[in-house]
Amino acid sequence: MKLDIEKTAFDFDGVVADTFRTFIDIARLKYGLDIDYEHITEYDFMNIIDARREAVEDIIETLTHRPHEVNIRPNKGAAEVLPKISSKTGLLLVTARPYSEPVLLWFKRHFPQIDPACIKVFATGDSTKKLPVLKEHGIKYFVDDRLDTCYMLEKADIIPVVYNQPWNKDHHPFYCVNDWVDIAYILGL
Structure with a gap:
């Protein structure tokens, strides 16, 4: 093609x-969550990760509004x-x-x-x-x-x-x- x-x-x-790897990094460092990147098998990842909604929303807020401040590679x-x-x-x-x-x-x-x-x-x-x-x-x-x-x-x-x-x-x-x-x-x- x-x-x-x-x-x-x-x-x-x-x-x-590489936003989702940064999501995982923040989840591990800030909330102690252990998420394997290869196990994110749905785009709507809230259906498959074991995390509090508040923690996920906090991370998404950071990634959405301040991607230039966190290390999204x-x-x-x-x-x-x-x-x-x-x-x-x-x-x-x-x-x-x-x-x-x-x-x-x-x-x-x-x-x-x-x-x-x-x-x-x-x-x-x-x-x-x-x-x-x-x-x-x-x-x-x-x-x-x-x-x-x-x-x-x-x-x-x-x-x-x-x-x-x-x-x-x-x-x-x-x-x-x-x-x-x-x-x-x-x-x-």
Whole structure:
């Protein structure tokens, strides 16, 4: 599979940023919780982890509003690939987060070499609201880690690419990538 770099957009959490590993790190350090990353086999992970709702909500609040202050690392290969993409066409990220500013601050911290004018982040507040943004920007390909979103996009003629994570291992018909090295390859970088 080859993607048109100018018609490709990306999700943030689980694709660009390794948010769920940071969730696990905070859960262990702050609350003494022992969560195995590979056991997060559902996107709605509250169904499968043994943790108090208040603790989970506190961690999610931190990750949502202050990702630039906690050590959310870029996913494997992103540090090398994202600057290449931004220099060719700019970055378009469409996230279900409620606000774009924390994501932009995260980019400023982790990718100071990328001109902020080359980064567009659309925070939809809900994964079902990603579709209108992608259509409005003429996006043909979208890299996401949530299978429900991928099925929704496929019905609207946007080709989803699944970023492999433990929660999307169910059988599905979509092309998969394991890291940003794979993404660079299908973008021809």
